[in-house]
Amino acid sequence: MESSFEHLWSDSIKKMKKSVIRELLKLTQKDEIISFAGGLPDPKLFPIEEIKECTIGVLDKYGPKALQYGTTEGDMRLRGHLVNRYRKLEGLDISEDNLIITTASQQGLDLTGRIFLNPGDVVFCGLPSYLGGINAFASYGAELVGIDLDSNGMSSIILRNEVAKAVSNGKRAKFIYIVPDFQNPAGITMDEKRRREILDIAYEFNIPIIEDTPYREVRFNGEPQPMFQKLDTRGMVITLGTFSKVLAPGFRIGWVIGHERWIEKYVTGKQIADLCSSSLIQMTIAEYFERDLYDKNLKLIIEKYREKRDAMLASLEKYMPEGVSWTSPDGGLFLFLYMPENIDSEKLFLNAIEKNVAFVVGNAFYCNNAGRNTMRLNFSFATLDENVEGIKRLSESIKEFL
Numbered sequence: 553m554e555s556s557f558e559h560l561w562s563d564s565i566k567k568m569k570k571s572v573i574r575e576l577l578k579l580t581q582k583d584e585i586i587s588f589a590g591g592l593p594d595p596k597l598f599p600i601e602e603i604k605e606c607t608i609g610v611l612d613k614y615g616p617k618a619l620q621y622g623t624t625e626g627d628m629r630l631r632g633h634l635v636n637r638y639r640k641l642e643g644l645d646i647s648e649d650n651l652i653i654t655t656a657s658q659q660g661l662d663l664t665g666r667i668f669l670n671p672g673d674v675v676f677c678g679l680p681s682y683l684g685g686i687n688a689f690a691s692y693g694a695e696l697v698g699i700d701l702d703s704n705g706m707s708s709i710i711l712r713n714e715v716a717k718a719v720s721n722g723k724r725a726k727f728i729y730i731v732p733d734f735q736n737p738a739g740i741t742m743d744e745k746r747r748r749e750i751l752d753i754a755y756e757f758n759i760p761i762i763e764d765t766p767y768r769e770v771r772f773n774g775e776p777q778p779m780f781q782k783l784d785t786r787g788m789v790i791t792l793g794t795f796s797k798v799l800a801p802g803f804r805i806g807w808v809i810g811h812e813r814w815i816e817k818y819v820t821g822k823q824i825a826d827l828c829s830s831s832l833i834q835m836t837i838a839e840y841f842e843r844d845l846y847d848k849n850l851k852l853i854i855e856k857y858r859e860k861r862d863a864m865l866a867s868l869e870k871y872m873p874e875g876v877s878w879t880s881p882d883g884g885l886f887l888f889l890y891m892p893e894n895i896d897s898e899k900l901f902l903n904a905i906e907k908n909v910a911f912v913v914g915n916a917f918y919c920n921n922a923g924r925n926t927m928r929l930n931f932s933f934a935t936l937d938e939n940v941e942g943i944k945r946l947s948e949s950i951k952e953f954l
């Protein structure tokens with residue numbers, strides 16, 4: 553007889569559900585399926601030869617150091633390259649002391665939860681919001697308060713009301729979580745005015761903003777809006793970055809930028825989590841920067857993803873029935889689709905899978921369980937032709953449900 557292990561699980565893991573996205577992704581593994589589901593970069597754009605050469609270069613030059621433990625803060629050369637890049641491109645006034653390397657930005661999110669959250673603390677996030685962020689905070693017992701998005705991102709009016717309400721109810725409001733550039737999942741970018749309004753709310757209530765920006769450099773058109781980190785004058789913004797979408801997610805290397813008061817806590821948290829991120833990989837990426845390969849590859853990624861976005865948008869325009877609308881992102885990897893209220897995207901998902909096309913049900917990104925008639929579509933992974941054909945198949949599914 554199988555014994556029960558229920559009494560062994562922590563309260564925290566009992567509350568957590570397996571990621572819906574990861575579960576649904578399993579259904580999309582068949583070769584014949586066109587998948588708009590994962591947030592995957594195009595593997596054909598991974599610079600394999602260059603990485604091979606950089607790795608050999610690092611092992612030749614720094615072998616023992618590359619295979620040794622590194623500092624928790626991260627490889628000094630890599631931190632230097634990142635700091636210089638942010639100073640030059642974004643006008644940030646930062647030094648290496650303001651930046652810690654993480655095991656990609658999912659660790660940045662987990663450490664954020666570890667540092668700030670006790671059970672019952674309140675976190676404010678977009679409706680919809682990145683599922684990995686929501687889950688990371690929920691695992692520390694956070695109460696998530698969802699704030700509606702409009703075409704400029706999170707509504708500052710609703711946000712202010714909700715923060716004030718939480719505080720007046722005696723709750724501990726801890727931080728505001730925002731993906732301001734080409735948001736995952738909605739593809740929306742926040743304009744400067746909205747960023748300033750939200751910063752004012754952070755100042756008024758003395759809570760930090762977590763600016764999660766994995767897609768910022770993948771811009772196809774339009775003007776970049778200043779980073780929250782750049783607009784902030786009081787050290788109230790913590791920025792998370794990653795190489796996952798601009799180089800390779802398999803590296804698992806990201807970073808956190810912020811005032812030293814925050815970075816010190818991230819270092820303590822990371823010491824508990826994993827001591828340090830891979831020395832070899834950090835040094836390989838530093839080498840990649842030193843050989844001037846980073847911008848060359850980024851340019852290619854932007855060019856290819858722009859074509860893929862355009863193909864998907866054109867196909868949506870051509871095939872989608874009346875009553876269906878979608879966002880038109882200026883960059884990133886995703887767009888978001890809204891169907892008439894009576895269509896449940898979870899039911900539609902199974903029909904779509906039969907037609908060999910997959911997406912992520914939008915509901916997964918709503919901490920208040922709303923958004924049942926929405927879905928997230930990724931345009932970076934499938935080929936150009938698949939982006940056209942997949943949308944055609946999806947439109948047939950939707951028409952059957954109308």
Ligand SMILES: Cc1ncc(COP(=O)(O)O)c(C=O)c1O
Pocket residue numbers: 591655656657658659682684731736764765766793794795796801805806
């Ligand atoms: C908004 C956002 N944050 C964080 C992550 C995690 O990325 P990684 O851990 O690969 O850096 C993702 C991945 O899709 C994301 O979309």
